[in-house]
Amino acid sequence: MQTSIVIADDHPLMLRGLTDFLTSKGFNIIGSAEDGNSAYNLIVKLKPQIAILDIRMPHKTGLEIAEACKKNRLNTKIILITFDKEEILYDQAKSYGVYGYILKEFAVEEIETCIEHTIKGRPYFSKEIASYLSASNLDDKPEALDTLTKSELKILKLISENKTSQEIADLLSVSIKTIHKHRSHILAKLNLDNKPTSLSIWANLNKDFL
Incomplete structure (x- = not known):
């Protein structure tokens, strides 16, 4: 079954381009x-699996939509483009449980991968935004990392590579129950x-830092 998607952007060319591109795929x-x-209203009415939303739109921003979906327990997974x-x-996007966060200049390059990750329940965030945020905090290694054991650090590194719990269990030759613990x-x-x-x-x- 094809993944059902709703797209919203107040720039007609961006909206049409992304719609045509994903339809062709x-x-x-x-x-x-x-x-x-x-x-x-489309999300509420059509209940798509995924909604791809521009962050800045008239009447309601992509973040406000994500917040409303979370509050009303809608199952649609949100991907933001900006x-x-x-x-x-x-940080707001993370707090609302958004699955994807993509910079518009890389949307065509990354949107397919982002959708594939989202379908599998894995978050996907543009490498460029992660690099940008990391670069602005190069000297701010999270102190909490020092509290993790070697095994926990190894698992966290594999999580950063978007490995599932089952894949991590297989790689480390342990049970899935151990990974969950x-x-x-x-x-x-x-x-x-x-x-x-x-x-x-x-x-x-x-x-x-991993």
């Missing part, structure tokens, strides 16, 4: 919108909430 674009209210590199927007310990030590994407996003942001 075999994705099922079931709706599109040029403002936030229309986009949110020109913005502000850390505060990135380690993940719980890592979440506690890093003071992260127990959301499916929390550890992956944190690991990707701090992969230079």
Whole structure:
């Protein structure tokens, strides 16, 4: 079954270009919108698997839509596209459980990979935004990393490479139950909430320290 997608962007050329590109790649674009209210109404009505949203739109931003979807427990997974590199927007996106965060200048190059990760329940964030944020904090190695054991650090590094728990278990020749136990310990030590994407996003942001 094709992945159902809604796309929203207030720039008609971007909206049309992304829609045509993804359609040509075999994705099922079931709706599109040029403002936030229309986009949110489409998500509620059509219940797409994925919504690809511009962050800055009239009436309702992509972040506001992501927040509303989380609050109302909608199952649509959100991917945001933007020109913005502000850390505060990135942090907001993470807090709303967004699955993807892509810079517009790399959208065509990265959107397929992002969708594939999202379908599998894995977060995907533009390498460029992760590099930008890491570069602005080169001397700020998270102190919590020093509390992790060698095994936990090894697992965290594999998580930063977008490995699943089963793949990590196979690579380390341990049970999936052992990996889940380690993940719980890592979440506690890093003071992260127990959301499916929390550890992956944190690991990707701090992969230079792993």
